[in-house]
Amino acid sequence: RAARMKRSFDILIGGGGMVGLSAAALLAMNDRFKVTVVDAGPRPVFDPENLSLRVSSIAPGSIDMLDAIGAWEEMVNTRACPFRDMKVWDSAGSADGPETLSFESSEFAIPQLGFIVENCLVQQAILNQLDDSPAAVRYETPIQTILRSDNRFTVHLESGEDLTPDLLIGADGARSMVRDSAGIPVKSWLHAQKAFVAILRPEFSHRNTAWQRFLQDGPIGLLPLADGRISIVWSTTPDQADAALVMSDDELSDCLADVTDGVLGRLAPSGPRGAFPLKSQHAVSYVQDGLALVGDAAHAIHPLAGQGVNLGMADVRELAAVLSAAVASDENPGDLPILRRYERARKGENQTMLQFMDVLNRLFSNDSRPLARLRGAGMYLFNKSGPIRARVVQTALGIR
Numbered sequence: 001r002a003a004r005m006k007r008s009f010d011i012l013i014g015g016g017g018m019v020g021l022s023a024a025a026l027l028a029m030n031d032r033f034k035v036t037v038v039d040a041g042p043r044p045v046f047d048p049e050n051l052s053l054r055v056s057s058i059a060p061g062s063i064d065m066l067d068a069i070g071a072w073e074e075m076v077n078t079r080a081c082p083f084r085d086m087k088v089w090d091s092a093g094s095a096d097g098p099e100t101l102s103f104e105s106s107e108f109a110i111p112q113l114g115f116i117v118e119n120c121l122v123q124q125a126i127l128n129q130l131d132d133s134p135a136a137v138r139y140e141t142p143i144q145t146i147l148r149s150d151n152r153f154t155v156h157l158e159s160g161e162d163l164t165p166d167l168l169i170g171a172d173g174a175r176s177m178v179r180d181s182a183g184i185p186v187k188s189w190l191h192a193q194k195a196f197v198a199i200l201r202p203e204f205s206h207r208n209t210a211w212q213r214f215l216q217d218g219p220i221g222l223l224p225l226a227d228g229r230i231s232i233v234w235s236t237t238p239d240q241a242d243a244a245l246v247m248s249d250d251e252l253s254d255c256l257a258d259v260t261d262g263v264l265g266r267l268a269p270s271g272p273r274g275a276f277p278l279k280s281q282h283a284v285s286y287v288q289d290g291l292a293l294v295g296d297a298a299h300a301i302h303p304l305a306g307q308g309v310n311l312g313m314a315d316v317r318e319l320a321a322v323l324s325a326a327v328a329s330d331e332n333p334g335d336l337p338i339l340r341r342y343e344r345a346r347k348g349e350n351q352t353m354l355q356f357m358d359v360l361n362r363l364f365s366n367d368s369r370p371l372a373r374l375r376g377a378g379m380y381l382f383n384k385s386g387p388i389r390a391r392v393v394q395t396a397l398g399i400r
Helices: 018-028 060-068 072-078 119-130 177-181 238-246 249-259 308-328 336-364 369-383 387-397
Strands: 009-014 033-038 055-058 080-083 085-090 101-104 114-118 136-138 143-149 152-157 167-170 186-202 209-215 218-224 230-236 267-283 291-293
Touching: 009 018, 018 033, 018 060, 018 119, 018 308, 055 060, 055 119, 055 308, 060 072, 060 114, 060 119, 060 308, 072 080, 072 114, 072 119, 080 218, 114 119, 143 177, 167 177, 177 291, 186 218, 186 238, 186 249, 230 238, 230 249, 230 267, 238 267, 249 267, 291 336, 308 336
Parallel strands: 009 033, 009 167, 033 136, 085 209, 167 291
Antiparallel strands: 055 114, 080 114, 085 101, 143 152, 186 230, 186 267, 209 218, 218 230
């Protein structure tokens, strides 16, 4: 008797950023899925001559997934910087004080805590894999409207084309059109901060270490780059961020050496700079019949721990596992009971991380002296907490 043909399912991903492309590459490995990605913007281009301002911290759990889809080797061989150590300290103390949180990769028996990689390089490496897969990736393809019909969504493109996938995945960022079209509300809260970002050349070697100092107005992070330079993310008052944007190179260098406590000496501007407002938000639900949200479309987090893209990659891993298990059991991957399995696995964990980052930011962005002493004592105790410390770090790194 002839074997019954297995039905394939159409999956449409709105958004061609790092998370959307990762979802496409992972799902395209299953021949039961016909994957299409649409994005209104141009196809991202990595410039081998110039560093991009937008970089991400890629944790070991995300690296494992990027390796599984065949994209990691290109990144690590092109321009990715490992960081093996991390130091976190409060402005009330010093970078080598007893309260400083120090994390070393050797402590967790891994070669590094993560890598700093330019976003456009992550996208290019995944796209190079997708170009050799059956998946279709269509940039400069804006969505005009998204309408629900029964248990499916019809996506009307500006080109006049209509697509009605079995599953629509929203990976289109914090201002997600997919999420808004589905009528899914978000709980959001503005931080009284802007993030100032810049590329700098430090006087002293970054020693493959990520540094973070908590200041009264917010944290400043120093991320090592492959050519010896660093990327900084300074969450500060909007006025301070705007002022830093227009400072002369010398003024900015003096200002940043001061707020980083001189840990890397003088910091000479050596590339672009920018600033953007900070907001955290969480979708009230991640799924509907025929729809799932991943990454910033589902949750946007304060950048202080560099967890944004890693939470999105964890969403992708979980969603792909749930969908693959469903079709292996001849279930429809767009059905709500299937998609709820994904939501149950990810929503609580993401909520915990969002709240933890929010509490940290509020706790450290405070000039109360008693609170500063309490923070110092808390950091000292956390350093000595053994299994608790190990568990928190393993969760952040995406390793178990």
